[in-house]
Amino acid sequence: MKKFLLVVFLVNSLFAKILIQGAMPIEVDTLVANLKDKKETKVASYLFYEGKLNGKEVVIQRTLKGLTNAAAATAIAIERFHPSIIINQGTAGAIVEGLKFGTIVIGEKLYNAGSYRTDFSEYTINPLGRRPMKGPLELLDDNNQKQVNEYFTSDEKLVKKALEFGKKYKVQKAVIASADAFNKELLWLAYLNKTYNANVEEMESVAAAQVAFAYKIPFLSLRIMSDNMVERVEYDPKIAIKLQEFIIKFVKEL
Template sequence: MISPPFRLGVISALQHEQHGLIDLMQDRRSVTRAMREYVTGSLWGMDCVCVLSRVGKVAAAATVATLIERFGVTHIVFTGVAGSADRAVRVGDIVVADALVQHDMDTTPLFPRFEVPLTGQSHFASDLGLTNRLAKAAQDFVGMDLRALVAAQDIDAFRLHQPRVHRGLIASGDEFIDSRSKLAELKQALPPLLAVEMEGAAVAQVCFEFGVPFAVIRTVSDAANEDAPVDFMQFIERVAARYAFGIVKRLCAEGATA
C-alpha cells in the first residue's frame, strides 16, 4: 500500500523507451532543466514526472538528483532495455532488479572491487515494496496484455512466445557489453548476474544516498555478445516501448487505488 503524498519519477535512457506515456499524461507541463525535458502530469490517476536521462551512469545520476531535488518525486522507476547475462534470460524476457552493482567500479586496493567508495556498498538493493509491485505488473502484462500491445508479426520476428519475468542482480557500466569474453569475465566475478546495462546502478546509488525508494525494470533486447541484433532500435520501438507502456500503466493504475 502507498500512502500520499506520492509522486513517481519515470526515467528511461532513450526517447523511444517512453513512447506513448507522455502523450497520455493529463494536465501535462514541461520544464527544461540541465538539457533535459521533465514532463509533469497524471498517468492513470498517479502524479508522475517522466524524463529521458540519456545514456550512461553520469547522465542517469544527474537526472535522478534533479527529479528528487527539483521535482520532489517520492519514488523512482527506471525502465529500458538490457543485455542478458544468464542463459536462462532470453530476448523478450523481463528482468526486475533486486539489487544493482556498478561493474566498472574498481578502486582496489583502496576498497574491494565493485564497492562504491565511502558508501560501504557494492550492491544497492531496490525498494522491496515498489519492486514487488513492479514485478507483479510485469507478470500481469506478460500474462494478459502482451498480445494486445505487441503486434503478432513482432512476436514472431523476435520470438516472444513465452517471455518470462526474472528477479535478481543487474550490473551497470559505461560500456556497451557486446563480447562473450567480457560477459564471461563479469559472470565469473558476479555469478548471480542476470542482465547488463548502463544506468540502473547509478540510479540506485543516488536513491540510496537520498533515501528515495526506487525500482529498475529491463526488457532483454540481446545476449550482450557479438550476436546482438542489428535491428536494436526496431526492437526498442516495436517491443520494449510497448512493454514499458503496459507495465507502467498497470503499476500506476494499481497505485492510484492503493
C-alpha cells in the same frame, strides 16, 4: 496526534509523485504520449514531463545515457519534483542463455561494473585481472560516517508489488551490472556473470539507485531485454515500448 499523522499520510498519498526515468526517446515516448495534463520542463540537459498517468501524478524524465547522466538527472529530479517513488526503466542486454528478448526483469541487485582495481604491471594489460572496487558506491550515513556499498537494491516492497502484478507477464528478478559500456565480447560477458553473478547489463540503474538511496527514496529498476549476444540476438530498441505499456498499467498499483 493520531489524527494529525493520518492527515499527513493522506496528504502525502494524494500529492505523491512517481518519477519514471528512461535514457533515450524510445524509452520514454510511449509514456509521454499517454500523459494527461502534460507539462514539459527542461533543467540543464534533462527533460521532464509532468502529468497524470493512469490516474497517478507522475514525472517522466529523459536522463540521457550513462552513469553520470543518470546520477545528475536523478539528483535534479529529486530536488525539483520531490518524488515519493523512483522507477528507472528501459532496455538492457541479457548476458546469459535463457533470458529471452522481450523479457521484463526487476533489478534486485545493481552493481557498478565499471568500478575496478588492477595489480601493478609495467608492460602488460590483463583485462580479466580486474577486481571489483566498492569506492564509487560510497555514501555518508546519518552520522556522517563513510558507508561503502558493494551494490544497491530495488526497494523490497516495490519488488514484491512488481512481481505480483507482473505474474501474467512472467516478470522475474535479475542481477544487473551497470557501466558506461555496450559489451559484445562473449568472454567479457562471461566475466561479468562470474564476477557479479549478473545476468543483465545496462548503463544507468546503479547510478540512479545510489542517488535515490542517498535521499532515502524507494527505488525500482525495471528493464526489458533488447538483445542477447550470448544467443546471437541483436539489439532492437523498439522493444522498449512493451515495457512502457507494462508500466502504464503497473503505476495504478502504486
